[in-house]
Amino acid sequence: MPQPKKGPRLASSPAHERLMLANMATSLYAHGRITTTLPKAKRLRPLAERMITFAKRGDLASRRRVMRVIRDKSVVHKLFTEIAEQMEQREGGYTRITRIAPRKGDNAPQAIIELVTEPVSPKQATVREAEAAAKQAAKDEDNEMAEATEAAITGGMAEDATDQAVAANESGEDVAAADQSAVDLQKESKEAEAAEAQAEEDADVAEDVAKADEK
Template structure:
């Protein structure tokens, strides 16, 4: 068997690794957090975040793509209704990996991978709101000179016939 390009596999074969990651993702979405080894947590993070992104889309195609990985329909339903709703404001970073003490038996590095359930910080929300307000103000300023330029010739044209009629009256 040729060696994989991305480094050694977590398990004996690619199929076993895929199944193992699918089971860990199912447990993560069911429980909100799982304890596993650090390499497994690092391999699980991109898969879990991709599944949450699909859940945020919410269409039928996304649901079917998630069902390829997670075979439990109740977990998929919970992912699309509850977890996707919690992550609606986030643009990424749905999971957090925290290192914990090594495992006693074989001294393996352990980690907790969990879903980030806290809302976005108020500071980031304020900054985003201020940027949006600045953008709207800049657009209004860009429109104002255009409106003034179109009104000026109309006023000048209106004044010219009035002067001509005044001259004719004299």
């Protein structure tokens, strides 16, 4: 006999197991609680909570998705109207499993799985609202800081460009005068170098003449 890939098989075939879980979920939504064995309750819980999640969405696609599992239209109507409204403030944990005494005869562990219909406490709701508000405020502050930084960078670049343009316009004559002074200094330097070279050449000629006279 083939073995299931994950977890124990609760029925003779996968199709039988899906049908059994669907019937149990239908009874759970209709009566609010059912008594079954502990393994079946643990396998039922994810399916039941997934159907409630679809019901909280409330759109047509979600209703059709639930109708593939829950075939009783009256139970589906109750799930989408009453149960979904009761679970509006909850973000999960729609069911509760409570262990009870073992079953007589085979001593199988039993449990009660029920819908958590108690309203969320005002304190928890206030804490969640405060956390959401704090996250939104932090996000808005980060966005404002980023915008301010970008504006400051843009403004600084524009100011620098303006200062450079003004400085260039104001110092146009100074730049031309500095260029002329550089040209004059370069010309004077060349003339000084030429005079120095001529003086060295004259000194060498005079030295040669002095040595010839000594001889």
